[in-house]
Amino acid sequence: MVYDNADNADNAAGADGADGADGADGAGRAGRDRGDEGAAYDKYAYEPFAVTADLAVLTVRDGDLRVLLVERGQEPYAGRWALPGGFVEPHESAETAARRELAEETGLDDVTGLHLEQLRTYSEPDRDPRMRVVSVAFAALLPDAPEPRAGSDAARAAWLPHRPRPALAFDHERILADAHERVGAKLEYTGLATAFCPPEFTLGELRHVYEAVWDTSLDGPNFRRKVLATPGFVEPVPGAARLTRGRGKPAALYRAGPAATLHPPLLRPSTEGRPA
Numbered sequence: 001m002v003y004d005n006a007d008n009a010d011n012a013a014g015a016d017g018a019d020g021a022d023g024a025d026g027a028g029r030a031g032r033d034r035g036d037e038g039a040a041y042d043k044y045a046y047e048p049f050a051v052t053a054d055l056a057v058l059t060v061r062d063g064d065l066r067v068l069l070v071e072r073g074q075e076p077y078a079g080r081w082a083l084p085g086g087f088v089e090p091h092e093s094a095e096t097a098a099r100r101e102l103a104e105e106t107g108l109d110d111v112t113g114l115h116l117e118q119l120r121t122y123s124e125p126d127r128d129p130r131m132r133v134v135s136v137a138f139a140a141l142l143p144d145a146p147e148p149r150a151g152s153d154a155a156r157a158a159w160l161p162h163r164p165r166p167a168l169a170f171d172h173e174r175i176l177a178d179a180h181e182r183v184g185a186k187l188e189y190t191g192l193a194t195a196f197c198p199p200e201f202t203l204g205e206l207r208h209v210y211e212a213v214w215d216t217s218l219d220g221p222n223f224r225r226k227v228l229a230t231p232g233f234v235e236p237v238p239g240a241a242r243l244t245r246g247r248g249k250p251a252a253l254y255r256a257g258p259a260a261t262l263h264p265p266l267l268r269p270s271t272e273g274r275p276a
Contacts, residue, residue, distance in 0.1 A: 049132035053098035054085030054172065056119065056137065056179030058162065058213075059145035060196045065162040065212045067176060068145075070105050070154035076129050077169035081160070083176065085135070086152075094118075094136040106148035106157040113195065116140050119179055127171045135171075139179035141186065141213070143195040163215070184214055188265045191233055194256035200237050202251040203227055204244060214268050226266055232259025233266075 057068040069081045086101040088094055095116055103109030119137040127133060148157035160166070168176065187193050193209040194201070207223045227233055234254040241250035 047132065049134060050128075051088040051094070052085055052133055052135045053088055053094045053101060054083045054135050054137045054175060055098050055102055055116070055140065056083055056176050057102070057114075057140045057142055057145075058179065058183055059142045059159060060209055060212050061145070061159060063208050063212055065215070066145075066159040067162050067165065068106060068108075068148060069158060069160050069165075069168070070150065071156040072153070072169060073155035074153050079155075080169040081166045082169040083137075083172045084154070084157070088136075095138065098136075098138050101152075104152035105150065105154040107151055108146060108148055111142065111146065113143055114140055117182065119175070119182060122171060122175060124171065135175070137175045137179070139182045141183040141192060184268065187213055188267055189261055191256055191259055191262060194234065197256075200240060200242075200253045200255055202242055202244060202253060203234075204251060206234070206254070210266075216269060218269070230259070230262050230264065230266065232257040233262055 055068070059066050059068070068084060070084050072078050072080050072082050084102055084105045085098065086105070088097040092100070095118070098116060099109075108114070116138040117140065119139045122135040122137060125132055127135070145159065148159070150157040162180070167173070187210060193206060193213070196209045197205050203224050204220065206227065207218055207220065210223070211218055235257045237253040237255055240253040242253055243250045
């Protein structure tokens with residue numbers, strides 16, 4: 001769907017009642033004389049462009065970070081993998097369009113726990129070979145992600161590994177990189193990582209979620225110390241323990257705590273030392 005950035009004002013080129021070129025010129029002079037408030041406005045003076053909504057949805061499966069991708073069934077970039085998304089219709093907000101496109105292209109239409117967070121706007125003039133297209137991108141980290149099924153103009157839909165992965169169409173590599181950074185930061189300041197663990201989990205299982213999203217190895221004892229020092233992050237399950245693959249005594253079990261934000265934050269190794 002094609003849009004322009006004009007409002008619904010009429011073109012008042014002949015507003016002073018004159019005919020032909022002299023009338024239009026007179027209207028322009030009159031508008032300038034009256035100032036901006038009464039100046040004529042020509043919405044056709046602006047090049048039309050389209051608006052799309054694109055989604056970078058990530059999840060953790062079997063200890064690995066995965067991203068929801070669709071294989072494009074149409075040009076441009078037919079056969080290439082891309083983020084799900086599409087054009088915003090005239091009656092829609094960007095978020096409404098994002099959820100509609102997610103349902104149409106991947107079948108994920110009623111997903112519990114899917115909170116879309118607006119990431120940023122991508123507006124490079126040549127980002128789409130068809131015409132000027134501005135994208136409003138959304139990011140989400142989704143626990144308990146269901147299997148997608150392709151629809152609409154998508155040939156396939158799948159949860160593919162975040163790394164390595166095929167090259168993406170358009171500027172979706174950049175969008176995905178920005179989304180990965182955003183959700184990585186979200187794990188620093190919230191207890192979202194516990195949503196990817198069983199209801200009762202070991203601190204080792206929780207650490208594996210952080211390692212998958214942050215793409216780094218964490219020191220076990222140091223991670224344990226930081227988690228237990230953060231009020232409300234996790235709560236111990238009295239008397240419960242679970243044998244792990246390692247040797248030694250069973251590991252204590254925990255459940256998610258009530259804290260909505262983490263104080264102090266659990267910073268990534270690369271951001272240690274920065275102000276919180």
